[in-house]
Amino acid sequence: MKNKNGKFLYVELADRIQGQIEKGAFRLSEKLPSLRALCQKTGYSMTTVFQAYVELEKRGVVESRHRSGYFIKASLERLRHPPGMQQHEMVPKRVNLDDLIHQLTEDMGSPGILKLGSVAVAPVHLPFKSLHKHLKSIPKKQIANVIAGYAHPQGDARLRQQISNLLFPIIPWISMEDIIVTNGCTDALSLSLKAVSSPQDTVIVESPTDPWLRQTIKDSGMYALEIPTDPHTGLDLQSVERILEQEKIAACFVNPNCQNPLGFIMPDDRKKKLLDLLGNKSIPIIENDVCGDLYFGEHRPNPIKKWDTNGSVLYCSSFSKVLAPGLRVGWVIPGRFKEPVLRMKLNRSLISPTLNQALVANYLKEGTYYRHLRKLRGTIKLQHRYCTAAINKHFPEKIKMTSPSGGQSIWIELPRGVNGREVYYKVKKEGISILPGFLCTSFNIFDEYIRIGYGGEWDKSMEQAIKTIGDIIKSMVKQKNS
Numbered sequence: 033m034k035n036k037n038g039k040f041l042y043v044e045l046a047d048r049i050q051g052q053i054e055k056g057a058f059r060l061s062e063k064l065p066s067l068r069a070l071c072q073k074t075g076y077s078m079t080t081v082f083q084a085y086v087e088l089e090k091r092g093v094v095e096s097r098h099r100s101g102y103f104i105k106a107s108l109e110r111l112r113h114p115p116g117m118q119q120h121e122m123v124p125k126r127v128n129l130d131d132l133i134h135q136l137t138e139d140m141g142s143p144g145i146l147k148l149g150s151v152a153v154a155p156v157h158l159p160f161k162s163l164h165k166h167l168k169s170i171p172k173k174q175i176a177n178v179i180a181g182y183a184h185p186q187g188d189a190r191l192r193q194q195i196s197n198l199l200f201p202i203i204p205w206i207s208m209e210d211i212i213v214t215n216g217c218t219d220a221l222s223l224s225l226k227a228v229s230s231p232q233d234t235v236i237v238e239s240p241t242d243p244w245l246r247q248t249i250k251d252s253g254m255y256a257l258e259i260p261t262d263p264h265t266g267l268d269l270q271s272v273e274r275i276l277e278q279e280k281i282a283a284c285f286v287n288p289n290c291q292n293p294l295g296f297i298m299p300d301d302r303k304k305k306l307l308d309l310l311g312n313k314s315i316p317i318i319e320n321d322v323c324g325d326l327y328f329g330e331h332r333p334n335p336i337k338k339w340d341t342n343g344s345v346l347y348c349s350s351f352s353k354v355l356a357p358g359l360r361v362g363w364v365i366p367g368r369f370k371e372p373v374l375r376m377k378l379n380r381s382l383i384s385p386t387l388n389q390a391l392v393a394n395y396l397k398e399g400t401y402y403r404h405l406r407k408l409r410g411t412i413k414l415q416h417r418y419c420t421a422a423i424n425k426h427f428p429e430k431i432k433m434t435s436p437s438g439g440q441s442i443w444i445e446l447p448r449g450v451n452g453r454e455v456y457y458k459v460k461k462e463g464i465s466i467l468p469g470f471l472c473t474s475f476n477i478f479d480e481y482i483r484i485g486y487g488g489e490w491d492k493s494m495e496q497a498i499k500t501i502g503d504i505i506k507s508m509v510k511q512k513n514s
């Protein structure tokens with residue numbers, strides 16, 4: 033049986049129980065309520081409760097003991113011990129980015145590689161049928177109109193209207209005039225950076241942060257000032273406060289919702305405090321909300337832009353994580369920096385590809401986007417659970433990992449002495465790509481970390497890949513101890 037959102041009741045119940053376990057409502061190895069007790073307590077049927085326990089067992093969250101019932105699996109302990117915040121020197125630094133980043137970029141496009149290193153949703157989870165239908169149904173005349181000429185530099189007006197409609201629940205005062213369409217979120221971030229700062233300037237970034245963002249800063253000739261970042265609450269605001277007293281800062285990059293790689297959602301009071309701290313010094317915020325729709329909780333997390341009353345937040349996002357990265361349709365809401373951002377865009381590419389914009393605008397008009405997002409969120413959340421369960425089952429005990437509030441990646445601290453770069457090379461020989469953590473910082477604080485993405489379709493090959501990575505790490509531990 034399914035609930036009103038189309039979710040099977042046993043999955044709904046399994047999610048609820050797992051949520052309680054993750055919050056620490058049960059101790060390790062504690063017995064879960066009997067089937068009968070849970071039926072009485074929750075009102076679900078005996079079959080549903082039984083199926084829910086079997087589901088949790090499949091996820092590696094509980095184990096059944098013969099004639100005794102269901103128990104919390106000891107290895108779930110890791111969920112409650114995420115990696116801590118790493119302290120490091122806070123000085124502006126040239127971004128040093130290892131050449132391995134190029135190999136990782138190649139991995140993303142290689143068909144034979146199982147891509148656990150990237151943050152991307154599998155094609156089967158995207159609404160290609162609908163997109164294909166719209167692609168075929170664009171009349172010849174409209175295609176001619178769309179591709180002839182240079183169109184509006186801010187982007188397709190219908191698309192901008194649809195984007196402002198989508199944002200209405202979280203940033204109600206945005207209009208289509210505030211939006212500039214870009215070639216993905218990467219383009220939005222890089223245009224924003226160029227519009228608010230100059231080479232040799234210093235920008236604040238989270239540590240760890242996405243390596244391709246670090247690449248953007250590097251290529252702009254700027255200094256990055258990495259701020260220690262808590263896996264639950266985000267940028268350490270005390271450090272930000274201190275740095276603002278000591279250094280001249282041109283801008284602050286922040287990825288407050290479903291951050292890549294840590295997966296946290298920064299609490300609202302901290303988002304507002306960050307806006308205040310930077311606002312007092314007139315420092316613009318470049319907000320990356322590309323994974324904001326992939327939250328696991330009940331409500332869409334707020335962007336910082338929501339409270340931006342003087343246009344100092346440049347809000348960047350795209351459809352890459354939820355619709356199709358290959359379309360390269362993103363946008364920036366640049367606030368008071370509209371004029372320089374638009375100028376940068378004109379210098380760089382004049383306009384964004386018009387057919388792609390028309391396709392997305394037509395698809396959004398159909399009105400099924402929210403349904404697609406709901407379904408996608410459910411799928412990604414489930415895949416996160418399967419991935420966590422597989423890691424619990426196959427990785428050595430002495431790891432720590434995040435329990436993300438959304439997004440598509442798990443950040444793992446490896447056993448001491450196991451180097452993430454070496455893990456990358458070893459698993460690559462087995463046809464698997466992961467992201468070694470050292471690429472996420474200019475300090476040597478994440479050498480023993482890796483990021484695993486769970487956005488791909490979860491099947492036996494994924495479980496097998498996690499097992500292969502786990503076995504390789506175990507053998508590295510053994511070698512180190514021998």
Ligand SMILES: Cc1ncc(COP(=O)(O)O)c(C=O)c1O
Pocket residue numbers: 151215216217218219242287292320322349350351352353357362
């Ligand atoms: C945090 C973050 N920002 C930006 C991007 C890039 O987005 P786009 O493909 O729209 O350029 C990614 C993609 O992985 C990402 O994880």
